[in-house]
Amino acid sequence: MTRSAGKRNSGRLCSLYESLLSEFGPQGWWPTIGSQHPASGSQEMAFLYHPGDYSFPRTEEERFGIIAGALLTQNTNWKNVEKALLSLHGSGNLSPERILSLPLSELETLIRPAGYFRQKARRLKSLSEAYLKADGDKETEELRKYFLSINGVGPETADSILLYAYRRPSFVIDAYTRRMCSSLNLFHGRTYDDYRNFFQSNLPPEPGLFNEFHALMVEWGKRNQKKPI
DNA sequence: AACCAGGACGTGA
DNA sequence: TCACGTCATGGT
Secondary structure: OOHHHHHHHHHHHHHHHHHHHHHHOOOOOOOEEEEOOOOOOOOOEEEEOOOOOOOOOOOHHHHHHHHHHHHHOOOOOHHHHHHHHHHHHHOOOOOHHHHHHOOHHHHHHHHHHHOOHHHHHHHHHHHHHHHHHOOOOOOHHHHHHHHHOOOOOOHHHHHHHHHHHOOOOOOOOOHHHHHHHHHOOOOOOOOHHHHHHHHHHHOOOOHHHHHHHHHHHHHHHHHHOOOOO
16 A cells, blocks of 8 residues: 555545534444433433544443443444343343353343344353453454454454444444445445455544444444435 | 345355 | 354344
């Protein structure tokens, strides 16, 4: 990659980001559980987005909810994941310690709406154990390798955990990102890491930027799946 | 009623 | 490496 090609890609990415942001607005990822009507004291829980807030997860449950959600949403509609996470929360089990102490069959029942529930129940236990043992002071790429070594955690899940739960500058690549790259003739790569390297080498390593950019591309994908551009 | 959704893994060639 | 089957629920 020549220096001029690199600058050209950076420019394209930055203007793409700006136009997506002005068209769709801040997406407020990652959604977390909160009460829907805090002022009225209603206890009805729902998933809340927080547009423009790129700060660290506020509570331990919030952070673990992101991690569990990243695993549960694999090849699954997010609405189904919400049901699973709400049942974990509602039963007081949305923590790594509680997940580990739950009998496997009970965990399966709680997360059933998220699909692949047998596989995901086992993997959620191993991820919980790994999360408890994780060294949050590790350098980003080392922490990434650590999570990638856990069964059930592939590159997209690892990067979602790093970016949204740890606020590390690790760019998340998903099916929408690839579709967008090819349909805009922006980049064509072979592997996951090809795409990740493309974004990371052409953007400043800011977690807030990576956060919003990924979420915006997902929104673009959702809007353009029925009515292609 | 097939098809898709914010993937990952095991297998055989 | 890589193509292919498997894992499962819920909405369209």
